[in-house]
Amino acid sequence: MQLDLRIRMNSSLYLRDPEMTDLGQNIIRHSIELIYDLGFEHFTFKKLAEHIGTTEASIYRYFENKHRLLTYLVSWYWSWIEYRIIMQIRNMSRPKEKIQAVLQIICTRMNDDLSTSHINEELLQQIVVADGSKAYLTKHVTEDNQSQFFKPYKELSMCIAELVQDACPNYPHPKSLATTWLEMSHSFHFYKQHLPSLTEFSKGPDDEQMIDFMKSMLF
Amino acid sequence: MQLDLRIRMNSSLYLRDPEMTDLGQNIIRHSIELIYDLGFEHFTFKKLAEHIGTTEASIYRYFENKHRLLTYLVSWYWSWIEYRIIMQIRNMSRPKEKIQAVLQIICTRMNDDLSTSHINEELLQQIVVADGSKAYLTKHVTEDNQSQFFKPYKELSMCIAELVQDACPNYPHPKSLATTWLEMSHSFHFYKQHLPSLTEFSKGPDDEQMIDFMKSMLF
DNA sequence: TCAGAAATGATAGTAAAACTATTGTAAAAT
DNA sequence: ATTTTACAATAGTTTTACTATCATTTCTGA
Structure with a gap:
C-alpha cells in the first residue's frame, strides 16, 4: 500500500497552491534542495527557475x-x-512517556519520509535549523502573525505545553518550556555543527545527552 | 568626572577603525538608529549615507x-x-548571588549608558534581539568563526558556564545552560513583543517571572 | 610652516536581485 | 467548440551591493 500524505496549508501563504500541479511540486522539491545548498540569502527565484527548467515569472x-x-x-x-508527535504518543498513557517521545522527536535528526514524495525532510530540517528563524525575524512579523503564518509553530508549542502540564501539573511555565525545547533543540543542532564550544554535545548519532539536558529543565 | 569607555574590537571586523574618527563614530551611532528603524534587511549603506550626510563610498x-x-x-x-557582568559580580562572594546577578543583567531591558557616547545600548539591544542571530546564520559561519568574530559571545557563554559550575559543581551541562540562557532571554524578549502566545511572560517591567523560569533550569 | 600623506566627497558605473508586464500557445475544463 | 488556465518566452524597471576614479580637505611630522 502506498499512501500520499498531504498537510493542509494556510492558503494565504501562496498565490497558487503548489501541491496541485507538477510545477508547484517541483518548486517545493527544488527550492528545498537549492536553499539547502546556497543558504537562504543566496537563493533566488531566478536560480530556482534555471534549476527546475522553468522561468522566474x-x-x-x-x-x-x-x-x-x-x-x-x-x-x-x-x-x-506535530503530526509525528501525535502519531507517536497516540497509544501512550503515561504522561512522562509522552514527554520522552516528544523530546526524542525534536532532538533527533530527521530522515526523509517517503509518504511525502516531493519533500525531503532531512534537508528541510537543515533549512529550518539554519534559516527557520528568518521567517519571523522581520519588520512584518505582526502582519504575518495576523495572517496566521505562525499558527503551526504556536499550535505545536501549545500541544507540547499541554503534555508538560499533564506530566507536571504544578509546573508554572509550560509554554515557555515548550518554546525553549523547540528553539534550543534547533540551536544546539546548529552549534554542534558550527560553534561547538557553545555546548557539551558533540556531533554524531547520540542525542541522549541533549535529551537529558532538556529533561533536566523539567524534572 | 567623565569617563569614556572603549571596548577593543577584533580588527578583522572593520577596514578602518570606526572608533578613531568622527565619521566612524557617526557610522556606528546612525547605523544603530537606522537598523533599529528599518530592520536589517531594509537597511542599506546608501540610506545610512544619506542619514549621516556622507557618501556610500x-x-x-x-x-x-x-x-x-x-x-x-x-x-x-x-x-x-560581559563587561557589565564582571563589574556587577566583582565584589560578590556567594556563587548563587552571582548567578542571580547574571540573570538579572541578561533578562532585564538595557538602558542607554552615557559612558559610551556614540552607542545607544537600548536600541542596540533591540537590534540584537531582532537581528542578532543573522550574524551567524549564514553560509560563511565557519570562516567568520575562524576569524574569531564570535569570540565575545563564546567568551561570555564560557564565563557564565564557569559561574554555573561554581554554584553547582555537579551540574553536567553548564555550557549548554549558559547558551540557553543567552539565547532564550533574547527570544522571550521578542516573543513578548510579537508572539505572546509562546510564553507566559508578558510585556512590562517585571522580569521576575522570566528569571524564575531561567533559575528553574538549574536549581 | 610646508610637503606629502591620509581621509573624505563627488561622481560614475556595473552586475545582480527582485520584481512587473505582455504576449503567444498548449492543454484542460465546460 | 470554445473559453479558461497554466505555462513559456521575452523584455523591462527599480533597487541593492558594490567598485573605481579623481578632486579636495585635513592632518601630520620634518
Whole structure:
C-alpha cells in the first residue's frame, strides 16, 4: 500500500497552491534542495527557475516572493513535527512517556519520509535549523502573525505545553518550556555543527545527552 | 568626572577603525538608529549615507558590507554584557548571588549608558534581539568563526558556564545552560513583543517571572 | 610652516536581485 | 467548440551591493 500524505496549508501563504500541479511540486522539491545548498540569502527565484527548467515569472505565480516560500516551508515543517508527535504518543498513557517521545522527536535528526514524495525532510530540517528563524525575524512579523503564518509553530508549542502540564501539573511555565525545547533543540543542532564550544554535545548519532539536558529543565 | 569607555574590537571586523574618527563614530551611532528603524534587511549603506550626510563610498571604507557592520555591533554588544557582568559580580562572594546577578543583567531591558557616547545600548539591544542571530546564520559561519568574530559571545557563554559550575559543581551541562540562557532571554524578549502566545511572560517591567523560569533550569 | 600623506566627497558605473508586464500557445475544463 | 488556465518566452524597471576614479580637505611630522 502506498499512501500520499498531504498537510493542509494556510492558503494565504501562496498565490497558487503548489501541491496541485507538477510545477508547484517541483518548486517545493527544488527550492528545498537549492536553499539547502546556497543558504537562504543566496537563493533566488531566478536560480530556482534555471534549476527546475522553468522561468522566474512562473515561480512568481506560486509565491509572492522568496520569503513567503520560506515561511511556507517552515510552516509545513512544524505541522509535520506535530503530526509525528501525535502519531507517536497516540497509544501512550503515561504522561512522562509522552514527554520522552516528544523530546526524542525534536532532538533527533530527521530522515526523509517517503509518504511525502516531493519533500525531503532531512534537508528541510537543515533549512529550518539554519534559516527557520528568518521567517519571523522581520519588520512584518505582526502582519504575518495576523495572517496566521505562525499558527503551526504556536499550535505545536501549545500541544507540547499541554503534555508538560499533564506530566507536571504544578509546573508554572509550560509554554515557555515548550518554546525553549523547540528553539534550543534547533540551536544546539546548529552549534554542534558550527560553534561547538557553545555546548557539551558533540556531533554524531547520540542525542541522549541533549535529551537529558532538556529533561533536566523539567524534572 | 567623565569617563569614556572603549571596548577593543577584533580588527578583522572593520577596514578602518570606526572608533578613531568622527565619521566612524557617526557610522556606528546612525547605523544603530537606522537598523533599529528599518530592520536589517531594509537597511542599506546608501540610506545610512544619506542619514549621516556622507557618501556610500565613504562607509565602504570602514566596513566591507552591511553584514560585517552587523557582526561588529553584535560583537560589541556581547562584550558589553560581559563587561557589565564582571563589574556587577566583582565584589560578590556567594556563587548563587552571582548567578542571580547574571540573570538579572541578561533578562532585564538595557538602558542607554552615557559612558559610551556614540552607542545607544537600548536600541542596540533591540537590534540584537531582532537581528542578532543573522550574524551567524549564514553560509560563511565557519570562516567568520575562524576569524574569531564570535569570540565575545563564546567568551561570555564560557564565563557564565564557569559561574554555573561554581554554584553547582555537579551540574553536567553548564555550557549548554549558559547558551540557553543567552539565547532564550533574547527570544522571550521578542516573543513578548510579537508572539505572546509562546510564553507566559508578558510585556512590562517585571522580569521576575522570566528569571524564575531561567533559575528553574538549574536549581 | 610646508610637503606629502591620509581621509573624505563627488561622481560614475556595473552586475545582480527582485520584481512587473505582455504576449503567444498548449492543454484542460465546460 | 470554445473559453479558461497554466505555462513559456521575452523584455523591462527599480533597487541593492558594490567598485573605481579623481578632486579636495585635513592632518601630520620634518
